[in-house]
Every structure is written in structure tokens, then in C-alpha cells.
Amino acid sequence: MSLEIKPSVGPAEAPPGFHMLSKPTGAACNLDCKYCFFLSKDALYPNDRLRMSDDVLERYIKQLLESHQTPTVTVAWQGGEPTLMGVDFYRRSIEYVRKHRRPGQQVEYTFQTNGVLIDDEWAAFFKQHDVLIGLSVDGPRPLHDAYRVTKGGQGTFDQVMRGLDHLRRHDVRFNILCTVNAANGDHGRDVYRFFRNELHAEWMQFIPIIERATPDTLPIANLGWSVRPGGQRLLYTQSGSLVTDRSVRPEQYGRFLIDIFEEWIRKDVGRVYVQMFDVTLEAYFGSYKLCIHAPTCGYGPAIEHNGDVYSCDHYVEPGYRLGNIAETHMLDLVASPTQRQFGLDKQATLTKQCLECDVRFLCNGGCPKDRFASSRDGEPGHNYLCSGLKAFFDHVNPAMQTMARLIKSNRAPAEIMEMYAAKEHARGSDGFCYCGSGKMFTRCHGVAQA
Ligand code: SF4
Ligand code: SF4
Numbered sequence: 001m002s003l004e005i006k007p008s009v010g011p012a013e014a015p016p017g018f019h020m021l022s023k024p025t026g027a028a029c030n031l032d033c034k035y036c037f038f039l040s041k042d043a044l045y046p047n048d049r050l051r052m053s054d055d056v057l058e059r060y061i062k063q064l065l066e067s068h069q070t071p072t073v074t075v076a077w078q079g080g081e082p083t084l085m086g087v088d089f090y091r092r093s094i095e096y097v098r099k100h101r102r103p104g105q106q107v108e109y110t111f112q113t114n115g116v117l118i119d120d121e122w123a124a125f126f127k128q129h130d131v132l133i134g135l136s137v138d139g140p141r142p143l144h145d146a147y148r149v150t151k152g153g154q155g156t157f158d159q160v161m162r163g164l165d166h167l168r169r170h171d172v173r174f175n176i177l178c179t180v181n182a183a184n185g186d187h188g189r190d191v192y193r194f195f196r197n198e199l200h201a202e203w204m205q206f207i208p209i210i211e212r213a214t215p216d217t218l219p220i221a222n223l224g225w226s227v228r229p230g231g232q233r234l235l236y237t238q239s240g241s242l243v244t245d246r247s248v249r250p251e252q253y254g255r256f257l258i259d260i261f262e263e264w265i266r267k268d269v270g271r272v273y274v275q276m277f278d279v280t281l282e283a284y285f286g287s288y289k290l291c292i293h294a295p296t297c298g299y300g301p302a303i304e305h306n307g308d309v310y311s312c313d314h315y316v317e318p319g320y321r322l323g324n325i326a327e328t329h330m331l332d333l334v335a336s337p338t339q340r341q342f343g344l345d346k347q348a349t350l351t352k353q354c355l356e357c358d359v360r361f362l363c364n365g366g367c368p369k370d371r372f373a374s375s376r377d378g379e380p381g382h383n384y385l386c387s388g389l390k391a392f393f394d395h396v397n398p399a400m401q402t403m404a405r406l407i408k409s410n411r412a413p414a415e416i417m418e419m420y421a422a423k424e425h426a427r428g429s430d431g432f433c434y435c436g437s438g439k440m441f442t443r444c445h446g447v448a449q450a
Helices: 037-044 054-067 087-100 120-128 141-145 157-169 188-198 250-267 275-283 330-334 337-348 386-408 413-427
Strands: 072-077 106-113 132-136 174-180 203-208 308-310 321-324 380-382
Touching: 054 072, 054 087, 054 330, 072 087, 087 120, 120 157, 132 157, 141 157, 174 188, 174 250, 188 250, 203 250, 203 275, 250 275, 250 386, 250 413, 275 386, 308 330, 321 330, 386 413
Parallel strands: 072 106, 106 132, 132 174, 174 203
Antiparallel strands: 308 321
């Protein structure tokens, strides 16, 4: 098939850049994480091998590079589990980048993995091409192993730690991606301390697990999303207003983030990057790096192994397929009226409660996939996580305002740690913790670091 498809939209009608997540193995994964509804997406492509061919790979790289007017382009690999393609697939992808990039065009690589197949060869390859790794870890062993299991149901903690050792030995940059779920949701501070103290992580993202279901599908959904011999199986779609037992509760999510914030603000500002804190601070300057809390979205589409493009990684389902890059140039798909409307709907469908909310400039109603609850006025389409998000944004608002003021006066936001220390010294260690946990300070965030 010819590579020569040209975009029909001009630069003025197209976004200068976007973040395309590529899924070279589709939904295929070597693990069976219980909350991973992406596993069910192989039902979209029955009888398909779920591996990106070289033909699709080259077309994807070429169109991605052609589509960008920004100086830097990100090639983002995701899954399923992208290591299942084997390292040679990514060597070829780098050759295609060399072949198709414009003079001066910079390319950076990101790679989201469960880590279990990472060995010396992978780590050396990542180091050679300065690939930023996103490693999925849900906390110390018991919390990680609660849901992140092999096809045989065994915990994967040791395998992931082995993969991380290889990354460390080769000095590969890595980012921890931690889901927040029913099992680890009450242990925010322990999870954070484990990442910082044991894994020496300097970048972390926390992603709430919310698996939606209807009254009919909930019993099956609670069993998990993988193939069950002879058993019932669902294709996960963003529908239903119930959630599985593994899903984080709204208040639990808020508490999890607050517990981590209280640790971070005292010890780690400027040293540890927590995505949610960083994007919240950016919002005080009117800048939104994360689609979830931006006013609109639509610049994070996903490409499947066969070249199908979907509106978003969370909407890989039939109603959100934009087209295939063998038939329509990627840029035309990303700039299409359908995709533009998808992004604008994020703002257009806010509930009255969101429109009147005093932290809307920080939250912007969250992700549309999570808007399946009712607002306090009974309006449908409200964010399931609202109570947790509101608690978090209210809690951090004073400290964030202080850091924003420091930045505006050309001072380091990390100065806030001295302010906290001075305030706590003046107050002494009596009384309840600032974090609002209801515990005494000495038994909560005043406790000596583990
Ligand atoms: S639907 Fe949600 S995850 Fe997808 S682009 Fe919009 S805000 Fe981001
Ligand atoms: S905190 Fe709740 S009400 Fe406020 S913007 Fe977010 S989802 Fe809407």
C-alpha cells in the first residue's frame, strides 16, 4: 500500500502538535491486571494477531512527523504491553524516524510498560535513544500484587523490580505510573514514601481506577476483563453508572492525593515531580498540560496496531473511531470536525454545579469518561470523582497560591518548605495534623519519615 497520502487540511486549520498514543500490540498484554479493562479491547479485533506491521509502523511514523509544526515530536508507545513487539520493532521505528524527519525536527520517545520483560538488552536500547520509561507500579509488594498479576494470578512485584534494576543499571530515565484503586487508596503516604525512598523515583503519576458497569454487567465486570475459558466476557465501553469493587471511591481518591501532598509540600518540592501537583500549579498561570483538567481536550488520540485512530485512549470503542491512516492522513483525522467537537464537548457538557464551582479553573470538571454521576441538583453527567477532586483542590489551594506568588516574584516555589517548617516550629507538635485526617500531628504527617 502506498505511503503517499497527503493531508488535506492546511496548517492554519490543524493543531500545531498533539500527543498520539500508539498501541502496537493493541490490547495484548502478558499480564492480567484485574482492573485493566483495556484487556477487553481485543474483542474489537476478533481473530486479529494484534501486532503492528512494518507497513503500518512506517506510515504512522511518517504521518506523525508530517503532522507536527512544533520543533519536537513525541513518539509515545503504549499498550497492551509494548515490549511484546520485541526490541527490533523499535529499532526499525527509529530507522523510520531517521528516514522521514525534516531537518531540525527533534523526536523524543516515551514507553509505558509493566516492566516484567525488561532486561539488559531493552535497558541498553532505552538508554541509547534516551527513551523516557513509564513503569507501572502500584506501591509496596502487597498493594502492587493486589491487582497486578500474571495470567496465572500470581503477583508481579518481583518481576517488575527486576525490570527496574535493569533500568537503573543503565541509568534510564523513568517515571512511576501508579493507579489509585480500592486496595491502595487508603495508603497514599506509604505508597509515595515507597516510590521516593525505595525506588528513588523523581517523577510520579497517580491515575484513578474507575471501571464503569451497568446493573447487568457489574457481576461479570467484578470478575475482571481478561479471557476466561468458557466464561462470559465483556467489551469495556464507557457506559453505566455503577463501578466495580476495585474502583477507587471519590473521597478515597481525594484523601490519597491530600496525604501525598502533605508529605511532598514539607520535604520534596522541587525534588520530586508529582504530575497532579504540577498541573495544578500550572493552572494558576492559565496553562493546562494535562487534558483531564484542561478546559477542553481532544489532542490525545490513540492509534491501534492496524492504523485505526480513536478520539482518545479511553475511548477505543466503535463510536469513537475516527478512521484509518491507510485511507485518511492522520492530520485530517486529528483536525476533523468530529474530533474537534469531541474536545469541545468537554467544556460544553459541564453541569451547573461545575459551572458554579470555585475550583473549576483547576478542575474543569475532570475527564468526560468519569462523568456518569449526578450533581447535587440531580443533573446527570457529573464527575463521579467530584467530592474527592473538590476536597483535594480546596485543600491545596492556599499552598498553591503561595507557590504561584513565589514564582511570580522570581523565587523558587521550594521556599514554601521553609515556611511550613517555621509555621510548625512555632506551633509545636501538639494538636491535629494539618492534612485534615483527624489524627494527631505526631501520629500523621509529623511522624518521622520511614
Ligand atoms: S476524554 Fe479524558 S483522557 Fe481523553 S482526551 Fe479528554 S480529558 Fe483526556
Ligand atoms: S470539583 Fe466537582 S464541581 Fe468542581 S469543577 Fe470539579 S467536578 Fe465540577
